[in-house]
Amino acid sequence: MSIRERARSAGAQITQGRNTRSAPGRPVSADAGAVRTYRSWIAAGVLLLVLPHVPGLDSSFGRSMLSQMGIAAVFALSYNLLLGQTGLLSFGHAVYFGLGAYAAIHLMRAINGGLPLPMPLVPLAGAAGGLAVGLVFGAVTTRRAGVVFALISLGVGELVFAAMRMLQGFSGGEEGITANRGRGPHVFGLDFASQLQVYYLIAFWTLVAAALMHFFMRTPVGRMCNAVRDNPERAEFVGYSAQRVRFTAFAVAAAFAGLAGGLHAVNYEIVAAEAVGAARSGTVLLMVYIGGVSNFVGAILGAVTITWLQVSLSDYTAAWQLYLGIFFMAIVLFAPGGLAGLVLMHAPILRTAAFRGLLRAYGIALFPALLMLAGAVMLLEINYRLSTQPEAGTRITLLRVAMDAATPWPWLAAALMLVAGFLAFRRAWPGVAAAWQRATEQAAAGGVP
Amino acid sequence: MLELVTFSLLNGVVYGLLLFMLSSGLTLIWSMMGVLNFAHASMFMLGAYFSYQLGLAIGFWPALVIAPLLVGAVGAAVERFGLRHVHRQGHVGEILFTFGLAYLIAEVVIMVWGRNPIENRVPAAIDFPAFALFGTSYPFYKVLMMAISVGMFVFLWLAFKRTRIGLVIQAELTHPQMVSALGHDVPRVFVLVFAVGSALAAMAGVIGGFALLTEPNMAAALGPIVFVVVVVGGLGSIPGALVASMLIGIVQTFAVALDYSLLDLLRPLGVSMARSSPLYELCSIKVAQAAPILPYLLLVLMLILRPKGLMGTRET
Numbered sequence: 148m149s150i151r152e153r154a155r156s157a158g159a160q161i162t163q164g165r166n167t168r169s170a171p172g173r174p175v176s177a178d179a180g181a182v183r184t185y186r187s188w189i190a191a192g193v194l195l196l197v198l199p200h201v202p203g204l205d206s207s208f209g210r211s212m213l214s215q216m217g218i219a220a221v222f223a224l225s226y227n228l229l230l231g232q233t234g235l236l237s238f239g240h241a242v243y244f245g246l247g248a249y250a251a252i253h254l255m256r257a258i259n260g261g262l263p264l265p266m267p268l269v270p271l272a273g274a275a276g277g278l279a280v281g282l283v284f285g286a287v288t289t290r291r292a293g294v295v296f297a298l299i300s301l302g303v304g305e306l307v308f309a310a311m312r313m314l315q316g317f318s319g320g321e322e323g324i325t326a327n328r329g330r331g332p333h334v335f336g337l338d339f340a341s342q343l344q345v346y347y348l349i350a351f352w353t354l355v356a357a358a359l360m361h362f363f364m365r366t367p368v369g370r371m372c373n374a375v376r377d378n379p380e381r382a383e384f385v386g387y388s389a390q391r392v393r394f395t396a397f398a399v400a401a402a403f404a405g406l407a408g409g410l411h412a413v414n415y416e417i418v419a420a421e422a423v424g425a426a427r428s429g430t431v432l433l434m435v436y437i438g439g440v441s442n443f444v445g446a447i448l449g450a451v452t453i454t455w456l457q458v459s460l461s462d463y464t465a466a467w468q469l470y471l472g473i474f475f476m477a478i479v480l481f482a483p484g485g486l487a488g489l490v491l492m493h494a495p496i497l498r499t500a501a502f503r504g505l506l507r508a509y510g511i512a513l514f515p516a517l518l519m520l521a522g523a524v525m526l527l528e529i530n531y532r533l534s535t536q537p538e539a540g541t542r543i544t545l546l547r548v549a550m551d552a553a554t555p556w557p558w559l560a561a562a563l564m565l566v567a568g569f570l571a572f573r574r575a576w577p578g579v580a581a582a583w584q585r586a587t588e589q590a591a592a593g594g595v596p
Numbered sequence: 597m598l599e600l601v602t603f604s605l606l607n608g609v610v611y612g613l614l615l616f617m618l619s620s621g622l623t624l625i626w627s628m629m630g631v632l633n634f635a636h637a638s639m640f641m642l643g644a645y646f647s648y649q650l651g652l653a654i655g656f657w658p659a660l661v662i663a664p665l666l667v668g669a670v671g672a673a674v675e676r677f678g679l680r681h682v683h684r685q686g687h688v689g690e691i692l693f694t695f696g697l698a699y700l701i702a703e704v705v706i707m708v709w710g711r712n713p714i715e716n717r718v719p720a721a722i723d724f725p726a727f728a729l730f731g732t733s734y735p736f737y738k739v740l741m742m743a744i745s746v747g748m749f750v751f752l753w754l755a756f757k758r759t760r761i762g763l764v765i766q767a768e769l770t771h772p773q774m775v776s777a778l779g780h781d782v783p784r785v786f787v788l789v790f791a792v793g794s795a796l797a798a799m800a801g802v803i804g805g806f807a808l809l810t811e812p813n814m815a816a817a818l819g820p821i822v823f824v825v826v827v828v829g830g831l832g833s834i835p836g837a838l839v840a841s842m843l844i845g846i847v848q849t850f851a852v853a854l855d856y857s858l859l860d861l862l863r864p865l866g867v868s869m870a871r872s873s874p875l876y877e878l879c880s881i882k883v884a885q886a887a888p889i890l891p892y893l894l895l896v897l898m899l900i901l902r903p904k905g906l907m908g909t910r911e912t
Contacts, residue, residue: 236688287900294632294687295899298827302895305820309888313881425816429695436692469703476696480678483685527707534710 188358195350199343210342216454217346217353218410223434223450224360224443225403230432231441232364233396234376235289236297238428239304240404242284243277245311245423247405249318250276251412255326265334270352270409277405278398285397290390292379304428311420323419326412339413349410356406361443363399372396433471437478439487448486466531501586508582512575519568525561599730604849610738612845613745614807617800618818619825619837620752621793627769627832629786630687631679634694637819638701639794642667643801644810645709648716656719664798671794675787698815705812713811741803748796752834765789769832824895830908839906844891851887 199210222244229235251273258264288299311318318324328339339345363369371392374382379389412418421427430453438449453471460467482489496502525545529552532543542551550557622636643663650659674697682689717723718737725733756762764785767775776782808814825844829836858879898905 230688236691287896290900291903294630294691295903297632297691298823299896299899301820301823302892302899306889306892306896309892313885313889425820429699432692432695440688466703466707469700469707472696472700472703476693476700479682479685479689479693479696483682483689531707534707537710 184361188354191357192354195354198350199346207342210346212454212458214342214346214349214414215458216451217349218407218414219431219434219450219454220447221353221356221410222404222407222431223438223446224357225400225407226431226435227441227443227446228360228363228372228396228400228403230435231446232369232376233372233393233400235292235393235397237300238297238425238432239300239302239307240400240431241425241427242304242307242423243281243401243404244408244411244427244431245418245420246280246307247273247277247408248412248418248422249408250405251409252324252326252416252418255328255331255412255416256324258331259327263332266328266331266339266413267334267337267348267351269328269413270348270406273409273412274402274406277408278402281398281401281405285394285401289393289397292375292389292393301425304423304425308420308424311423318420319418320420323417323422325417328413328416345414349414352406352410356403357447360399360403364443368392368395433475437475437485439485439491440483442485442487442491445485445487452486464528464531465535466527469527469531496586496590499586499589501582501589505579505582505586508575508579512572512579515568515571515575517568518564519572522561522564522566522568525557526565529557529561599732600853602729603732604853605846606734606738608846608849609842610741610807610845611849612842613742614800614804614841615822615825615845616838616841617745617748617804618797618822619829619841620749620834621789621796622822623826623829623832623834623837624765624789625793626826628765628772628789629679629690631690631694632687632823633793634691634819635674635697635701636694636793636797637815637822638698639667639671639797640801640804640818641705641810641812641815642670642701643798644716644805644814645705645714645801646798647802647805648714648810651719656721660799660802663802664795667798667801668791668795672787672791674794675790679790680783680786698819702812702815709812711812713809716806716810718806737803738807741807744799744803748799749834749838752796756834761785761788821891824891826905827895828898828905830905833905833907836905836907844894847890848887851890852884854883857882 198204198213203209204213222240225243226237226240229237229240251269254262254264254269254272255266258266258269284303288296288303291299312320328345337344337348339348364372371382371387372395374385375387375389375392382392383389408418408422411422434449434453435446436449437453438447439445456467456471456474460470464470478485484491496505528545529543529550532539533552542549543557544550552558618637618640622633625631625633625636646666647656647659647663650663654662678697679690679693682693718735722737722740724736726736726739727734756766764775764780768780768782768785772782808818821844825837825840828843829838829840858881859876862879
């Protein structure tokens with residue numbers, strides 16, 4: 148048996164049970180699966196092509212948001228390689244993003260200075276920078292998994308952040324260093340003066356990076372990453388060094404994080420010390436976990452959702468970070484599979500007769516849930532406004548409803564909505580649970596009755 | 597020179613003892629429950645804010661007692677109603693829960709007290725010079741900080757060695773399965789340890805809040821340093837936490853006072869460097885500028901070279 152085959156079968160053996168595609172009773176031939184992935188990649192490409200012309204997103208603001216989503220998606224997917232696929236919880240992944248971004252911005256400055264390289268290749272410098280740093284730090288940090296790895300990554304993150312603030316000449320510190328993406332050889336007439344051109348550059352690299360990461364997970368090494376995540380001891384017995392596998396996954400993840408950093412440099416034309424900071428490392432963790440750990444589409448979903456929240460929710464409310472925190476906690480407590488997990492939960496029961504009953508139960512529970520939410524949001528908004536902007540006075544307009552927080556009425560109304568919504572929700576919930584039970588029983592009994 | 601050394605040493609000890617109060621609770625929580633508690637420094641912050649608010653209403657001394665008790669209750673509630681439920685999801689779920697909680701507590705603090713630092717001044721009751729050294733007076737509140745931290749260490753040590761619950765906790769650190777097999781209520785011990793750890797952190801916040809800046813960012817600034825202390829001291833070791841806190845407190849205070857760079861050190865040996873040299877920037881960094889890096893350098897080196905820590909009994 149060749150090494151490749153051995154890896155494939157070992158990886159498949161160890162990760163059995165997680166691999167739903169080869170579940171008994173639903174045989175899918177390898178060719179059919181390949182055709183389906185092939186088609187979905189083409190669909191993704193077409194979607195990326197069309198998105199900036201969709202009404203609502205065809206403004207400069209919309210295209211800028213789409214660009215940010217692309218960068219976040221690449222970064223989140225690279226984090227998913229670490230946490231989701233290899234089981235390495237990192238609190239310092241922004242180090243590779245940020246240093247990749249610095250590599251790219253320095254290359255851009257060199258191009259501005261006369262180096263004959265086309266701008267569209269700049270993100271590759273980011274990937275190379277991320278990879279180089281990942282190889283150095285990965286060699287010492289991946290010796291252990293689990294909590295030790297989490298801690299070392301935290302330490303390395305703080306270390307690099309402090310170092311970047313110190314090395315003003317290289318990093319520009321808090322102010323950062325700038326470059327011009329327009330000044331350089333214009334290949335195919337691309338001067339990157341419009342956000343649309345930048346978007347297409349980012350979309351191209353996002354698609355390439357996503358495809359590469361997707362296929363990396365299907366190589367024997369990728370399968371071994373899953374094996375090391377699920378059972379490092381057994382992986383060692385089969386003849387693999389768990390550390391080697393972790394190191395490989397770490398270096399690959401660092402390279403893609405660097406690519407995302409390179410895209411960041413092209414998009415913003417400025418990189419500052421905060422690019423390697425703990426806040427960015429925390430955000431990517433939030434993205435991947437909210438989207439769904441170890442789910443490829445989940446990581447993209449999380450990146451898109453969080454970026455959308457960051458960009459648009461911050462326009463509506465100053466308390467958006469509070470809502471983000473509550474959202475994250477709700478996912479950790481009630482839906483550890485993330486958004487993708489919630490969707491996948493419903494996949495087996497979609498075709499059952501009881502699914503309609505479940506939808507009805509959801510509909511009934513929705514009203515008290517919304518009432519509860521409205522009460523909570525109102526309380527938070529009033530409080531937040533009073534404490535962060537005391538100079539703005541007590542007259543507040545929420546969703547076109549004017550109120551005066553100096554009187555007790557808004558407080559009473561919000562508290563009443565919260566309590567009433569909560570009590571009603573508690574009464575509605577058993578209905579949902581029962582409908583769910585019926586649906587899963589029917590699905591287990593063989594789908595359509 | 598002697599003056600500088602003495603004052604740096606005194607300030608280093610005060611800072612170190614503050615770190616110890618934070619890390620002693622964390623090291624117990626961590627080694628017993630295996631939870632990397634990101635929200636521990638948040639309890640410190642809550643202690644500072646609670647005592648400020650209570651101090652306005654009932655004065656400093658009652659606040660010194662009541663604020664830690666309140667935060668202890670918060671800690672117990674967090675364990676009982678939050679952490680226990682994510683326990684099923686394994687360590688990643690638990691770590692993420694405390695990570696999210698730290699984020700949330702900072703946001704709630706912003707919501708209640710605003711984004712700017714509050715005016716948490718040293719209360720008049722303890723703001724007078726204790727003694728004079730080299731013509732400079734040393735404030736009483738720093739002496740009080742030292743006294744409270746040392747008192748805390750003695751209390752913890754006695755509780756650990758001389759009481760029944762202390763023995764159970766000690767046994768739990770090394771043989772958790774056996775302890776529960778013997779019929780001890782392990783979850784209740786968890787709640788207790790979490791509550792006491794949070795209360796200790798809050799106590800540090802009460803007396804440290806006005807020495808540092810009381811603002812919503814203070815937990816995020818101090819949190820990673822506390823992890824460093826726990827790792828360097830060794831998991832589950834209270835004397836280790838004390839030694840490591842002192843080490844980091846003193847090293848950081850001294851480093852801030854040193855205005856030398858690598859280049860200054862090499863100059864007497866006849867080494868000189870042009871400004872245009874690529875290494876010039878690296879070599880001209882003053883020790884004082886590099887001070888924030890030192891703890892994390894220590895953390896990374898420790899985890900790589902000696903994962904047990906200085907006085908730990910088992911690996912991290």
